[in-house]
Amino acid sequence: MPVDVSARHANELPPLEIHDVPGDAQSLALLLEDLDSPLGEVTHWLVWNLPPATQRVDALHLPIQARTGMDAFGKVGYLGPVPPEGCHHYRFRLLALDAELELQAGATRSQFEYAASGHVLAEASLTGALCMPTPEADRGS
Numbered sequence: 001m002p003v004d005v006s007a008r009h010a011n012e013l014p015p016l017e018i019h020d021v022p023g024d025a026q027s028l029a030l031l032l033e034d035l036d037s038p039l040g041e042v043t044h045w046l047v048w049n050l051p052p053a054t055q056r057v058d059a060l061h062l063p064i065q066a067r068t069g070m071d072a073f074g075k076v077g078y079l080g081p082v083p084p085e086g087c088h089h090y091r092f093r094l095l096a097l098d099a100e101l102e103l104q105a106g107a108t109r110s111q112f113e114y115a116a117s118g119h120v121l122a123e124a125s126l127t128g129a130l131c132m133p134t135p136e137a138d139r140g141s
């Protein structure tokens with residue numbers, strides 16, 4: 001992943017395009033998670049009730065029916081990758097659901113997973129790595 005998408009820089013969602021959504025999908029959900037955090041999988045972004053016809057995702061301009069959940073840091077909205085140092089792998093997961101979720105904005109990841117349980121028709125994922133310099137590299141060691 002380009003370093004400029006990190007929370008330390010532009011904190012912008014990299015361009016994501018969506019293709020081949022199942023015809024019977026009623027909504028889409030998208031998660032961004034850090035797979036290498038010492039805390040376990042850390043959620044950086046969670047959004048659901050995207051229309052199934054969505055072809056491109058932009059964290060700042062979501063459709064009106066879309067709902068954004070709480071990240072692992074207690075905030076609602078998008079927080080780009082922020083590895084403290086070294087390389088972390090970040091996975092985008094796109095879920096095609098057979099229903100819109102009756103879930104309020106600001107819901108937690110566990111509330112989302114409970115609401116989505118039994119509604120997932122298909123899933124796609126994209127994983128990228130973001131590497132930040134170690135403190136020793138910053139000092140020229």
